[in-house]
Every structure is written in structure tokens, then in C-alpha cells.
Amino acid sequence: MTFSPDAAGPASAARALESADVVVVGAGPAGSAAAAHLRAAGLDVIVLERADAGAVRTGTAALTPQAVGELRALGIDDAGTQRWHRTTGVRFVGGGMRLAVAWPDVAGRPGHGLTCAQAVLDDTLSSYAVASGARVHRATEVTGFQTDARGRVNGVAAQPVDGSGQPTGAGFTVGARVVIDASGVAATGQPSGLAVSVDFASPRHLDDHVETWLSLTSADGTRLPGHGWIVGRGDGHVTAGVGALAADTSATPDQCAGVLQQWLTALPAGWQLTETTTTGPVRAARLGTARAHRDGARDGVLHVGDAAGAAHPVTGEGLTAALVSARVAAATVVEALTRTGESEIATTLAAYGARLDDALGRHERWDRLAARLLDRPSVARLVTTYALPREALMKRVLRHATPSPGAPVETSLTPPTMVSVTRAAAHPGTERGVDQR
Numbered sequence: 001m002t003f004s005p006d007a008a009g010p011a012s013a014a015r016a017l018e019s020a021d022v023v024v025v026g027a028g029p030a031g032s033a034a035a036a037h038l039r040a041a042g043l044d045v046i047v048l049e050r051a052d053a054g055a056v057r058t059g060t061a062a063l064t065p066q067a068v069g070e071l072r073a074l075g076i077d078d079a080g081t082q083r084w085h086r087t088t089g090v091r092f093v094g095g096g097m098r099l100a101v102a103w104p105d106v107a108g109r110p111g112h113g114l115t116c117a118q119a120v121l122d123d124t125l126s127s128y129a130v131a132s133g134a135r136v137h138r139a140t141e142v143t144g145f146q147t148d149a150r151g152r153v154n155g156v157a158a159q160p161v162d163g164s165g166q167p168t169g170a171g172f173t174v175g176a177r178v179v180i181d182a183s184g185v186a187a188t189g190q191p192s193g194l195a196v197s198v199d200f201a202s203p204r205h206l207d208d209h210v211e212t213w214l215s216l217t218s219a220d221g222t223r224l225p226g227h228g229w230i231v232g233r234g235d236g237h238v239t240a241g242v243g244a245l246a247a248d249t250s251a252t253p254d255q256c257a258g259v260l261q262q263w264l265t266a267l268p269a270g271w272q273l274t275e276t277t278t279t280g281p282v283r284a285a286r287l288g289t290a291r292a293h294r295d296g297a298r299d300g301v302l303h304v305g306d307a308a309g310a311a312h313p314v315t316g317e318g319l320t321a322a323l324v325s326a327r328v329a330a331a332t333v334v335e336a337l338t339r340t341g342e343s344e345i346a347t348t349l350a351a352y353g354a355r356l357d358d359a360l361g362r363h364e365r366w367d368r369l370a371a372r373l374l375d376r377p378s379v380a381r382l383v384t385t386y387a388l389p390r391e392a393l394m395k396r397v398l399r400h401a402t403p404s405p406g407a408p409v410e411t412s413l414t415p416p417t418m419v420s421v422t423r424a425a426a427h428p429g430t431e432r433g434v435d436q437r
């Protein structure tokens with residue numbers, strides 16, 4: 001749902017249940033991480049999550065080294081657990097070419113990425129928030145914000161719901177000095193990209209690369225729109241997915257699922273990505289790529305993760321941004337609540353949007369253009385023909401897609417990178433290190 005500050009309003013007669021320093025809406029990766037950071041700083045936190053405890057998301061979460069670093073900053077280490085699978089880089093595939101590129105070597109960042117079942121990541125972060133002392137209420141849907149007489153948000157209205165979202169009891173309010181909206185992509189109220197994925201039991205589960213398909217074709221050689229990915233998670237399962245990245249995409253979940261099916265039938269039979277090896281339903285969801293809340297904080301509400309539209313506009317990858325934004329939002333709230341006057345608190349909270357942009361290291365205008373272009377099969381063909389054979393260029397693309405905090409703002413298709421692609425197009429030929437199997 002899209003919240004508006006006056007959805008509940010100042011005159012709500014609902015019963016006030018509890019109050020806390022901070023209320024977090026949503027216990028996805030961003031909400032749970034924000035709650036854990038806030039608890040580590042000693043703040044009192046309530047998390048309200050619509051889904052009940054039995055709700056389990058399918059699919060695989062692929063984490064970049066930057067995201068792994070964010071988990072470690074929280075105190076979550078992947079060492080010694082069977083539930084995480086390490087990745088060493090990304091394999092770009094398209095136009096008959098394959099190019100494996102190691103994760104960029106960035107000082108202070110782990111050298112590996114991770115994959116795991118989405119449910120494992122959700123559970124790890126949520127359990128961590130609970131263990132940190134956050135009060136997490138599940139099966140509780142936030143229906144609007146509470147405001148004070150000046151229109152500033154000072155809590156939320158909520159109601160208990162069952163697994164299908166139907167109310168099961170009376171509504172109530174929860175008061176807070178600050179509200180963090182981590183309720184996912186719907187909170188942006190903006191159009192955004194779309195992805196579908198499905199899980200398989202496959203011998204490819206031990207692959208230590210995230211495989212990104214820059215162009216897709218069907219079994220009869222027809223070019224398909226969108227890009228694809230295949231990710232193993234070391235537990236016998238592989239997830240394959242297709243995304244339409246442009247925020248203004250007209251693609252529907254059914255169309256994306258159709259592209260996924262056509263693409264999968266063209267893949268080698270030995271990978272066993274077929275109807276008979278699927279282990280779950282097709283998951284279709286919007287991508288949090290519509291960076292709508294550029295101001296970050298409005299009326300005392302900070303948006304994190306997909307609710308901030310912070311997912312990478314070119315890759316659709318949103319977990320790094322979820323964890324980064326959670327950390328930045330929590331630090332901003334902690335700083336704000338040390339201030340005394342209302343206006344000082346509001347001024348500190350208002351700095352969150354700029355801090356988030358700095359931390360994500362993005363150049364949004366170019367990223368959006370790149371996403372729109374890459375959704376077109378003709379452009380994808382150009383990229384796979386002229387950019388993919390150039391290892392140095394693709395390394396650069398990967399580095400731009402996983403920027404360092406505080407690094408100069410660059411992105412996948414900045415003017416310098418576009419010049420590189422153009423130069424490469426003018427001098428066709430295969431560079432060293434390209435695997436053309």
C-alpha cells in the first residue's frame with residue numbers, strides 16, 4: 001500500500017497499544033537491519049510486519065560483497081554455516097559469449113559474495129532484530145501514519161491481519177518519535193521494474209558465479225526482451241529469473257513469466273532447469289528501482305530499502321541498498337534523537353536523503369537511461385557484441401554496479417563508459433581472457 005501522512009490523521013480514536021523511540025514498518029531485510037542497528041545504539045524499537053510467522057518467500061538472495069560487508073557490520077558472519085554459499089564473481093553471458101569477472105577488489109570489503117534461500121536471509125535478519133531486543137509484531141498491518149497537530153508523523157495506525165491480509169481484530173495505534181518505512185516497493189507509489197523467478201533442483205547449484213544474461217533468446221533463436229540470471233545456492237537449488245528493469249516498463253508478470261519459460265527451454269538440458277525439476281511457484285514482484293523519495297525523510301518518516309526505491313536501477317539488485325539504507329537511516333535517527341528541539345531533530349532527519357545518495361554512490365540519470373536501453377533486445381545485442389568481448393570494460397561495468405561508499409559518483413553507463421563501448425565498437429576483436437565456449 002501507499003501510505004500518506006494523513007491516512008490515519010490526528011483525530012484517530014483507535015486504542016494506543018504501545019510506544020517506542022522508533023517504529024519500523026516491515027520486517028524485510030531493510031526493516032530488520034534498521035531495527036538491529038537502532039537497538040545496537042540503545043534505542044527502543046517496535047517492528048510491525050504484515051506477514052505472519054509462517055510466511056516464507058521462495059527464491060534465492062544473491063548478495064554482493066558490499067552486502068556481505070553490511071551483514072558483518074551488523075555482526076552477522078557467514079563463516080561456519082551451511083546455509084550460505086560463497087560466490088567469487090559474476091559471469092556475463094550473451095550473444096554466444098561468456099565472460100567471468102571476479103568481484104572487484106575493494107579495500108575493507110569482503111572478497112566474496114553470498115547466496116542463500118531468500119527465506120534464510122529474511123529469517124536471519126529478523127531473528128537478529130528480535131535477539132537485539134526489537135519488539136517484532138507479526139500478522140500486523142500498518143494502515144496509515146498518525147500525525148500531531150502540526151502534521152508531523154508521531155506514530156502509525158495498525159491492525160491485526162490473517163495470512164491473507166484480512167483484519168482479525170480491532171485497529172490500534174503505536175506512538176513513536178520517528179517512523180521508518182521499510183514496507184517495500186509499494187510504498188513508493190511509483191512505477192518500477194519487474195522481475196519473475198523460479199526455483200529448481202539442479203546440478204548447477206554449486207556454481208560460484210552469479211550468472212547474468214545480457215541478452216535472451218528462445219529455442220528457435222528469437223530475441224527476447226529483458227535480462228536473465230541463474231544463481232546457485234549450494235543446497236541443491238538454483239533460481240533462474242528474468243527482469244524488465246526500466247521503471248516505465250509496460251511488461252506484465254505474465255509476459256515476464258512467458259519470457260522466462262521461452263528462455264529456459266533454450267538452455268542446455270544438462271542444467272535441468274525444466275518443469276519437472278521446479279521446486280516452487282513462480283515469484284513475480286516489482287523491483288524497488290523507483291528512487292521516489294529523494295528527500296529521504298518527510299514529516300518524520302524515513303524510507304529504507306525498496307520503500308526508498310533504492311534498488312540498483314540497472315541491475316535490479318536491491319539487497320545491498322536495503323542494508324546500506326538501513327544503516328544510514330539508523331545512524332541518522334540516532335543522531336537526530338540526541339538533539340533537543342523539534343526543528344533540530346527535523347533538520348537532522350532531513351539530511352538522510354543526501355546521506356543515502358552518498359552512501360549508494362549513484363548517478364541516477366545515467367542509470368535510468370541504461371536500464372531503459374538494456375531492456376531493448378537491439379541494445380542488448382550491441383552490448384553483447386561489442387562490450388562483452390572486452391574483459392577490461394566488463395570489469396569496469398561490474399565495479400560501477402557495486403560502487404564503494406563515498407566513491408566518486410559513477411555508474412554502469414557514465415559518459416566515460418559509453419565512450420569505451422563506442423571505441424570498442426569501432427575496433428571489433430576479442431580481448432584476452434574472454435571465454436568463448
Ligand SMILES: Cc1cc2nc3c(=O)[nH]c(=O)nc-3n(C[C@H](O)[C@H](O)[C@H](O)COP(=O)(O)OP(=O)(O)OC[C@H]3O[C@@H](n4cnc5c(N)ncnc54)[C@H](O)[C@@H]3O)c2cc1C
Nearest residue numbers: 026028029030050062141142183184285305306317318319
Ligand atoms: C524475483 C526477485 C528476485 C530478486 N533477487 C534479488 C537478488 O538476488 N539480490 C538482490 O540484491 N535483490 C534481489 N531482488 C530485490 C530484493 O528482493 C529487494 O530489493 C529487497 O527484498 C528489498 O528489501 P526491503 O526490506 O526493502 O523490502 P521487502 O523485502 O519487500 O520487505 C518489505 C516488508 O514489509 C512488509 N510490509 C509491506 N507492507 C506492510 C504494511 N502495510 N504493514 C506491515 N508490513 C508491511 C512486507 O510483508 C515485507 O515483509 C529480487 C527481487 C525480485 C522481485
